[in-house]
Amino acid sequence: VSLSTFSSKWDASGQIPTRAIEQGLITRFGSIDPNEGGTTSRSNANFQFTKMLADGGAFHQQLFISRYDFELYSNFTFFLNDSVNGDQIKQKEKRIVYGYNSSFVKNSTLKKLPLKSEVGLQLRIDDINNIELSHTAEKQKLITPLSFGQVNQINLGLYCSETLQITEKLTLNAAMRFDQFQFDYQNDLDTNYNRKVKSNHIVSPKLSLFYDVDKTLQLYFKTGTGFHSNDTRVAVQDSSTQTLPRALGFDLGIFYKPIDKILMNIAIWGLDLQQEFVYVGDEAIVEQSGYSRRYGFDFSLRYQLVKWLYFDTDINTTVSKTLHDPEGQNYIPLAPTLTSIGGLTAKFESGLNVSVRYRYVGDRPANPENTVTAQGYKLFDAVISYNQPSYSIGLSIENLLNVDWNEAQFDTESKLKNETTSVSELHFTPGTPFFAKVNVGFYF
Numbered sequence: 001v002s003l004s005t006f007s008s009k010w011d012a013s014g015q016i017p018t019r020a021i022e023q024g025l026i027t028r029f030g031s032i033d034p035n036e037g038g039t040t041s042r043s044n045a046n047f048q049f050t051k052m053l054a055d056g057g058a059f060h061q062q063l064f065i066s067r068y069d070f071e072l073y074s075n076f077t078f079f080l081n082d083s084v085n086g087d088q089i090k091q092k093e094k095r096i097v098y099g100y101n102s103s104f105v106k107n108s109t110l111k112k113l114p115l116k117s118e119v120g121l122q123l124r125i126d127d128i129n130n131i132e133l134s135h136t137a138e139k140q141k142l143i144t145p146l147s148f149g150q151v152n153q154i155n156l157g158l159y160c161s162e163t164l165q166i167t168e169k170l171t172l173n174a175a176m177r178f179d180q181f182q183f184d185y186q187n188d189l190d191t192n193y194n195r196k197v198k199s200n201h202i203v204s205p206k207l208s209l210f211y212d213v214d215k216t217l218q219l220y221f222k223t224g225t226g227f228h229s230n231d232t233r234v235a236v237q238d239s240s241t242q243t244l245p246r247a248l249g250f251d252l253g254i255f256y257k258p259i260d261k262i263l264m265n266i267a268i269w270g271l272d273l274q275q276e277f278v279y280v281g282d283e284a285i286v287e288q289s290g291y292s293r294r295y296g297f298d299f300s301l302r303y304q305l306v307k308w309l310y311f312d313t314d315i316n317t318t319v320s321k322t323l324h325d326p327e328g329q330n331y332i333p334l335a336p337t338l339t340s341i342g343g344l345t346a347k348f349e350s351g352l353n354v355s356v357r358y359r360y361v362g363d364r365p366a367n368p369e370n371t372v373t374a375q376g377y378k379l380f381d382a383v384i385s386y387n388q389p390s391y392s393i394g395l396s397i398e399n400l401l402n403v404d405w406n407e408a409q410f411d412t413e414s415k416l417k418n419e420t421t422s423v424s425e426l427h428f429t430p431g432t433p434f435f436a437k438v439n440v441g442f443y444f
Helices: 018-022 232-237
Strands: 002-011 037-052 058-074 089-110 113-137 141-165 170-187 195-214 217-227 246-256 262-280 285-306 309-322 338-347 352-361 377-387 391-398 406-414 423-430 435-442
Touching (some): 018 423, 141 232, 170 232, 195 232
Antiparallel strands (some): 037 058, 058 089, 141 170, 170 195, 195 217, 217 246, 246 262, 262 285, 285 309, 309 338, 338 352, 377 391, 391 435, 406 423
16 A cells, blocks of 8 residues: 655746847746646555465456646747737646456466466546636636546546467467546536546557577567547547547567677557647647657677676667658657657676766757757766665765756747847746755654
8 A cells, every 4th residue: 555645836937049049038947927837736545455366377356546736837839829918828637546456377388388367447437527728817817718627537447468488489469458438528608618538549469589599599470559548628529539549569679698798679669649649738639640659779788897887878779750741841849850868877796876967869850850959969968876784875966067058948939028020939948957855764
C-alpha cells in the first residue's frame, strides 16, 4: 500500500519571442506577460496484491485512485488577437482517475516445450469536472469563455501473451490486446443540453522472435500494432477523424556481449501512424496532419572500464515525415532527429558514488517547411552521493557548465504591445541554468 501527495505553484516567463531578447526588451529569463503561471496538485492511493499459487502461477492485482487539480495561465501570442487586454488564456480542470489492473502468469509446457502464459485485464476511468479554456487578463479578469464542460472517459483492456521456447536458441512471443473506449463530453457553454458520446474498440496483435546465436549474441525481431488514443473532445466533435488511429511498428536488432564487461544493442526501427491530429488546448480547435512515417537507428553501449568505473551511452537517429504532403513541406515539427544520453559513473565500496552525464538533442525542424529551426543543445549534469544503511547524502548539479539552452520551442505568430504588425518566429522556454540541489535521506 502506498499513499502520496504533491502540490506546487509557480510564476513563469512562458514562451519568449526571440526578437524580444535581441531588441533588449527582456532577458532570457524575463517575461512579456508577468501574470503567467499556475498551480497543480496530485494525491495518489495505490494498492497492490500478489498471490503465488501452488502450481507455480502468480496472480497480480492493483487498484489505484488519483486526484489531480490543474490551473494554468499562459500567453503565447501576447497582443495578436486582443490589442487591449492581451491574449492570456486560462486552462483548468479537476480530475479523478480510477484504475484496476490484474494479471495471471503461469509457466507450463506445450508438446514438451516451455511455455509462459499471461492474461490480463486493465480498467481506467477518467472523471474530469469543469474542464475549462478561457480568455483572461491578469489572471483575475474573465474576457471570454472558450470551452467549458465535463469529460468522462473509460478504457477497458484485455490482453493475452504466450511465450514459447521452440528450441534452446529460438523463442517466440505472440500477443493480442483488445481495447474498448467510451468518450463522453458535455458542453456546458451550449445553452441547450449538449452531451456527446462515442464508443470504439481496436484489436492490436504483436509478434516477437528471439534467436540466441551463442552466449555472446542475440538477434531479435519485433512487430505489432498499437494506436493513438485521442482527447475525448476530439473523439466526439469531429466525425471525420479516426477515433483510435492505428500505429504499425517494427524493431530489428541485436544484443552483443563480446566480453563480460561490454554489452551493446544495435537496432533499426520504423513506425507508421494512420493519422496524426491533436486537440489544440490553447485555441479549442482540432488540427489534423494525416499519415506519418518515422524510422531510425539506435545504438546503446554499456562498458565496465574497471571494477569501479562504468561508461554508458545511447545514440538515436530518426527521420520523421508526413506522407500526404509534398516533399520539402512534410517535416513533422519538433520531431527529434538526433538524440543521445550517457556518462561515466564511479561506484566505490565505501558507499561513495560519483556520476557525470551528458544530454544531447540535435537541431530539428520547427515547421513543416523546415524554414525555422528548433535549436539543439548539449548539457552536462553531475551527481555525488554517499550511501549507508541508515542514511544517504547527495548533491545533484544540473547544467554543470551553465550554458544557455532552449527547452520548449515553437514557431509561433505573435504581436508585442509596441508592434503594429505580427511576427512569426521561434518562441522558446529558457532551459534551467546552473542548479544545485542537496538531498538527505534516513532509512528505518
